[in-house]
Amino acid sequence: MSFKAKTILLLILLSLVPYVVTMTFLGNAYRNDVENRLMEDMGHQLAITIDRLDQSLQALQNDIEFIASLDIMNDVLTGDLDRRIVNLLLLKKDDLALDGDFDVVDASGLVVASTALDSIGSRINGEPFMQVPLFSTFNDDNIGTLRVRYEMSNLTRYFANDDNFRYALLVDGERYPAQMQSADALSVSGVIGLRPEIGIIFEQNRDFAFAVLDSFTRSFLIALTIGTLIISAIAFLAASYILRPILLLSSTARSIYKTHDYSQRVRVDRSDEIGNLASAFNAMIQGMQDLIARLKEEGENRLKLAQEKNRAEMLQTLSNKLSKYLSPQIYESIFSGERDVKLGSSRKKLTIFFSDIVNFTGTTDQMESEDLTALLNQYLREMTDIALRYGATVDKYIGDAIMIFFGDPHSRGVEEDALLCVEMSLSMQRRVRELHREWRAAGYTKPFVIRVGIHTGYCTVGNFGTESRMDYTIVGSAVNLASRIESTAEPGTVYISEDTYLLVREKFASLPVSKVTPKGISQPVQLYKVLMDEAAERVKTLSQDGFQLQYQPELLTAESREQLRLVLEKITRESSS
Amino acid sequence: MRIILLLLSIALVSVAEAAEYAVVVARNSPIEALDSERLRDIFLRRRSFEGNIPLVPVNLLGEEAVRTQFESQVLQMDRGQINQYWVTSHFQGIKPPATQASLQSIKTFIERVDGAIGYLPISMVDDGLKVLHEF
Structure with a gap:
């Protein structure tokens, strides 16, 4: 059952309680009281009627006693020859409007006078209804009896019976008037004072008796019904008035739950507790809306951040991956924004380094490809580490060959670049010799031997290629020369061009070796072999x-x-x- | 008026002279004869017994000739005197004699009531009755 139904029911019940109490009182206590009063009243009426009947009977008694006392009754002695008694009795019967007859019986029991003329001369037996003795006026002898044959109609004529009120006499179990006793009637009874053998009943139709009460009850019921309807309507309206904001709250809450539209508000223009509830509800929804907006904004920000982070991480990953393909200097200069990634170049004096593994193909032919790859990678990694340690720009790997240059993007000066390059080369050679021991220990009988060629000269450095695919590198004859020098170098040595020699001769002992003539260059170039370690120390x-x-x-x-x-x-x- | 009454009384006396009426009792009555004085006392209810025999005088109702003559000759009173007498006597507890409405009923009364005494025309007297006085 809904709260609304409960409220309506409660209001109706509360409203009906006085009615129900009143109806119960009317239905029981008041009805009993009314019945008692009616019975009492009927008792009074019955007493009055009995009194009247008593008076009537008493009057009759008085009448016949008076008649009996008249001198004329002496005529009994003559057999009422002059019919004076008969005439008197007839007059009296008329006068009394008696239903019945007067009989005068002489001492022998013979009817000498009667209002029923047929009876004269006959004898009557049995007890009359009423009788008085006759005495002669002259010597008080009993000369006969004046008897009254009496019909109950003489008494019942006093009864103004109708459908609702009924009197009846009860004589020897007979009822006068002979009508059925009503089963549903209020009834009082008594006896006639002068004639206790005559019972009298007074009945009142119960429907009639309670007609007023019933009518009142009916009216009351109609009023109650109308009242109940009105009360129900009022209860409904009151419940609706009370509950409307609550239902509104409920429907709004449900709507918010379904639509997630937190802009909805409950409009309740009331200043009572329910109004406060609605305000609190609205405040709560406002709070939730704000919170959700904040969360949403935060979520979006987080998402954006996450996306950005993802992107950054991806870029970082990508750039890390890319960095493997680039020299760290190039990579840093590009990623730090120092250098635009666009086609373009500049002329710089660089020190270019080339190295490769002597007889790489011959050395590796007898190796398994996995071993070859592992060795090559180790070699390149080691070399690259050294190069990076010295701040070199690793241009590219060409098979087993490595191309490195100093002077771009960062330069410590041409001389310093050259010095670093030569020092790096010596380090590489030393490292390879160290590696020889490791490789031998690992079972590689033909270790790599590298040769290095270095040249310092002007190059064009920059991005070459197209907008969609470019390569940061250096081009120029200096590059070709460096490559040529390298291919000329003896295994396990570092050859430098004269240009480089001039820059490093203070630091590194070098011996002039052969001369080469690069393509496109008419003058042969003097090459120097950089002496390493003990050999260098031995050189004065x-x-x-x-x-x-x-x-x-x-x-x-x-x-x-x-x-x-x-x-x-x-x-x-x-x-x- | 007095003259008329006087003339009337004379006429009545003259009728009485013819002795048309008789005072009678029942044949079986022990009373044999009564003089006027006695009759007068009996009918004025001054005397109720004759010896041990109760007496029941009976008058004829109305103003029949027989009664008028009886009152004038036997009682020696006119109707005014009689009425006066009974008014007075009533207060002394003395009631006038019983009455009967007809001569026939007087006759029957006398025959049936012990001690009854009344007056009738002589012509009506039969074996059932005994004449005590004529007038």
Whole structure:
């Protein structure tokens, strides 16, 4: 059962309680009271009627006693020859309008006078209804009896019976008037005072008796019905008035739940508790709306952040991946925004480095491809690590060959770049020699031997290719020369061009080796082999203004010493002259 | 008026002289004879017994000739005197004699009531009655 139904029911019940109490009172207590009063009233009426009947009977008694006392009754002695008694009785019967007859019986029991003329001369037996003795007026002898034959109609004529009120006499079980006793009637009874053998009943139709009460009850019921309807209507309206905001709250809450539209509000223009409830509800929804908006905004922000983060992470991952294909310097300069990723180039003096594995194909032919890959990768990784340590820009890997340059995007100066490059190369060679031991231990009998060529010269550096596919690299004859130098170098050595030599000779001991003539260059280029470690230490260098002398004492033969002496004498002689 | 009454009384006396009426009792009555004085006392209810015999005088109702003559000759009173007498006597508890409405009923009364005494025309007297006085 809904609250609304309960409220309506409660209101109706509360309204009906007074009615029900009143109806119960009317239906029981008041009805009994009314019945008692009616019975009492009927008792009074019956007493009055009995009194009247008593008076009537008493009057009759008085009448016949008076008649009996008249001198004329002496005529009984003569057999009423003169019919004076008969005439008197007839007059009296008429006068009394008696239903019945007077009889005068003499001492012998013979009817001498009667209002029923047929009876004269006959004898009557049995007890009359009423009788008085006759005495002669002259000597008080009993000369006969005046008897009354009496019909009950003489008494019932006093009864104004109708459908609702009924009197009846009860004589020897007979009812006068002979009508059926009503089963549903109020009834009082009594006896006639002068004639206790005559019972009298007074009945009143119960319907009639309670007609007023019933009518009142009916009217009351109609009023009650109308009242109930009105009360029900009022209860309904009241319940609706009370519950409308609550239903509105409920429907709004449901609507909000279904539609997720938190802009909905309950409109209740009331200042009572329900109005407060509605305001609180609205405030709560407002709070929820704000909260949801905030959460939504936060969620969007988070999503955006997450997306951005994802993107950034992806970019980071991508860039990390890409960085593997790029030299860190290039990578950093691109990703730090220092360098635009667009086609374009500039001329710079760079130190270019090339290296490759001597007889790579021959060395690797007998190796399994997995071993080859592992070795090659290890080699390249090691070399690249060294290159990066020295701040080199690893341009590209060409098979087993590595192309590196110094001077772009960051340059420490041409000389410093060259120095770093040479130092890096020596480090690489040393590392490869170290690796030889590892590889041998690992079972590789033919370890890699690398050769390095370095040249310092002007190159064009920049992005080459198309907008959709470009490559950061260097081009120029210097590059070709560096490559040429490398291919010329002995295995396990570092060859540098003269241009580079001039920049590093202070630091690194080098011996001039062969000359090469690059394509497109008419002059042959002097190459130098950078001496490594002990070999370098063994080389003595004398360097003064105007000359530089390098020599390795233990390698000097007598012939070469003589040659040196002759050269120095000649130089000294020539310069002094 | 007095003259008329006087003339009338004379006429009545003259009728009485013819002795048309008789005072009678029942044949079986022990009373044999009564003089006027006695009759007068009996009918004025001054005397109720004759010896041990109760007496029941009976008058004829109305103003029949027989009664008028009886009153004038036996009682020696006219109707006014008689009425006066009974009015007075009534207060003394003395009631006038019984009455009967007809001569026939007087006759029957006398025959049936013990001690009854009345007057009738002589012509009506038969064996059932005994004449005590004529007038």
